[in-house]
Amino acid sequence: QKEVEQDPGPLSVPEGAIVSLNCTYSNSAFQYFMWYRQYSRKGPELLMYTYSSGNKEDGRFTAQVDKSSKYISLFIRDSQPSDSATYLCAMSANQAGTALIFGKGTTLSVSS
Amino acid sequence: DAGITQSPRHKVTETGTPVTLRCHQTENHRYMYWYRQDPGHGLRLIHYSYGVKDTDKGEVSDGYSVSRSKTEDFLLTLESATSSQTSVYFCAIKNRVGTDTQYFGPGTRLTVL
Numbered sequence: 399q400k401e402v403e404q405d406p407g408p409l410s411v412p413e414g415a416i417v418s419l420n421c422t423y424s425n426s427a428f429q430y431f432m433w434y435r436q437y438s439r440k441g442p443e444l445l446m447y448t449y450s451s452g453n454k455e456d457g458r459f460t461a462q463v464d465k466s467s468k469y470i471s472l473f474i475r476d477s478q479p480s481d482s483a484t485y486l487c488a489m490s491a492n493q494a495g496t497a498l499i500f501g502k503g504t505t506l507s508v509s510s
Numbered sequence: 511d512a513g514i515t516q517s518p519r520h521k522v523t524e525t526g527t528p529v530t531l532r533c534h535q536t537e538n539h540r541y542m543y544w545y546r547q548d549p550g551h552g553l554r555l556i557h558y559s560y561g562v563k564d565t566d567k568g569e570v571s572d573g574y575s576v577s578r579s580k581t582e583d584f585l586l587t588l589e590s591a592t593s594s595q596t597s598v599y600f601c602a603i604k605n606r607v608g609t610d611t612q613y614f615g616p617g618t619r620l621t622v623l
Contacts, residue, residue: 430610441600441614442553449609486553490610497543497555497568498612 401425404487404501413510417474421487421501424468428489428499431463433472436484436503445485446472477508513537514615516601522621529588531618533601535581541604542584543612544568544576546597553600559584591622 404421411417419433429450434442446461448454448470454461460473470489474481484505488498513536523529533542544556545568555568557576565576573595577585588595601615 432611434614439617439619441616444611444613447609447611488553488612497545497558498553498610500553502550502552 401499402487402489402501405504406502408505408507410507410509411477413477413479413508415477415508417477417481417506417508419472419474419485419487419504419506421470421489422468423470423489423499425489425491425499426465426468427491430490431461431470432488432498433459433461434486434488434500436486438483442486474506477506479508479510482507514601514603514613516599516615516618518618519616520619522623523591524623525592526590529591529620529622531586531599531601531620533584533586533615535584535603537603537605538581539603539605540581542578543602543604544574544584544586545600545602545614546570547600547617548597556586556599591620593622596620596622 402423431448433446435445436442448461448463451463451465458475462471484503486503487501490498515534517532543558545553547553554570556574557568559565559578575587599618602612605613
């Protein structure tokens with residue numbers, strides 16, 4: 399079993415839809431959870447960051463972490479064509495110097 | 511973009527040749543990372559550095575070496591490039607003290623023929 403599992407999609411939705419992206423993980427030591435957005439031929443861009451369990455909202459984006467289920471989600475409200483990208487979840491156990499463990503990414507396409 | 515640049519941005523080379531990729535940062539960050547990104551595998555850590563001359567291996571370090579002689583520069587070297595090292599290489603820095611958030615450079619697209 400991979401440490402982090404993420405459905406690669408692709409996921410296609412119409413403009414204005416609510417999008418739900420998810421990752422599951424197996425390492426209970428993970429404490430920091432991130433979502434990155436990556437446009438084609440660009441570097442990953444940090445979108446949301448959450449420590450431990452709970453919700454965090456930033457504009458149209460909401461990140462949720464459920465450590466008891468080892469499950470994290472990213473919700474995008476009122477999706478826009480500019481949201482079309484690959485979304486990567488990432489997490490770490492917050493030990494100095496350790497790398498992030500990434501999901502493989504979900505490709506999202508929002509049509510106008 | 512957290513002041514990270516990578517060079518070259520694109521490179522085509524032949525099997526067996528040495529290749530060096532450069533990551534340069536302008537904000538004096540201590541931690542720097544090299545990842546590769548491949549279809550079906552996602553982002554995987556090659557090597558990282560926690561200070562000048564302090565480096566350690568990541569998940570996929572075989573065939574790669576790194577050096578950091580200055581805070582601002584982290585070099586990734588393929589001593590003898592192979593076709594399996596065709597990939598997109600990203601450099602990252604850890605920006606915020608006390609968190610594990612990382613910020614990525616624009617990437618280098620390497621093709622080994």
